[in-house]
Amino acid sequence: MDFLEREKRDKDAGEAEGLFYDLKEVVPPRSREESIRFFLKVFGNDKPLVVEIGSGNGHFLVDYAKRHLGRNYAGTEILIGRARRFSSKLKKRNMKNVIVFWGDARRFVWDFLYEDSVEEFIVMFPDPWPKKRHYKHRLLSNGFILMLYFRLRAGGKISVATDYEEYRDFIIREFGKVLGFRNMFSNGYSFYPEDYPKTLFEDRFKKEGKPIYYMQWVKEGDAGGASHGMR
Numbered sequence: 001m002d003f004l005e006r007e008k009r010d011k012d013a014g015e016a017e018g019l020f021y022d023l024k025e026v027v028p029p030r031s032r033e034e035s036i037r038f039f040l041k042v043f044g045n046d047k048p049l050v051v052e053i054g055s056g057n058g059h060f061l062v063d064y065a066k067r068h069l070g071r072n073y074a075g076t077e078i079l080i081g082r083a084r085r086f087s088s089k090l091k092k093r094n095m096k097n098v099i100v101f102w103g104d105a106r107r108f109v110w111d112f113l114y115e116d117s118v119e120e121f122i123v124m125f126p127d128p129w130p131k132k133r134h135y136k137h138r139l140l141s142n143g144f145i146l147m148l149y150f151r152l153r154a155g156g157k158i159s160v161a162t163d164y165e166e167y168r169d170f171i172i173r174e175f176g177k178v179l180g181f182r183n184m185f186s187n188g189y190s191f192y193p194e195d196y197p198k199t200l201f202e203d204r205f206k207k208e209g210k211p212i213y214y215m216q217w218v219k220e221g222d223a224g225g226a227s228h229g230m231r
Contacts, residue, residue: 020087023103032114048119058086063197076105125201128167163205181217
């Protein structure tokens with residue numbers, strides 16, 4: 001089966017499920033050119049791509065995509081129930097600029113995205129894995145951040161929110177190990193933007209009186225330039 005046939009099969013399968021893709025079933029593109037064609041077929045246009053990692057039921061991304069129609073959106077979610085509910089929201093609202101990938105976000109970023117292909121990554125309330133022996137499971141470590149760096153366009157952004165102060169500091173340190181990012185806040189973080197869509201976690205944490213920490217980094221320069229690398 002050539003790539004065009006795979007594209008048609010995968011696109012039809014996605015449409016049948018409300019643009020829901022199972023990462024274990026979809027054959028990933030084998031080059032940057034195939035990746036561009038894949039998303040062009042899915043969305044029907046080449047608008048800038050925004051990726052949310054850990055979309056849950058889709059509360060944030062559905063609202064965000066409605067407010068910013070000039071982009072395409074891909075959400076990833078590892079839990080099948082949440083991914084299905086996200087897909088159902090898209091069907092009910094007849095939204096064509098958002099798709100859902102069910103599976104490990106790391107695999108999606110590694111297999112489906114290529115260099116300089118993403119305008120923004122959004123990570124809302126990733127699991128903090130608070131016990132020290134579990135730090136190895138934390139998503140936003142320097143290895144994964146470096147992978148995101150390569151997928152971002154120059155000037156692209158990574159936006160992160162957490163309620164967990166120690167994880168906030170951990171994330172800031174891990175970003176500091178990757179050359180080529182500029183933190184948008186002088187002290188490393190701000191607070192959850194008032195004009196941002198609400199999430200279930202954000203609403204719950206606010207009711208519990210917890211502060212919400214918001215961070216954002218911008219990619220400077222070219223991924224192929226001498227400025228990239230690890231500190």
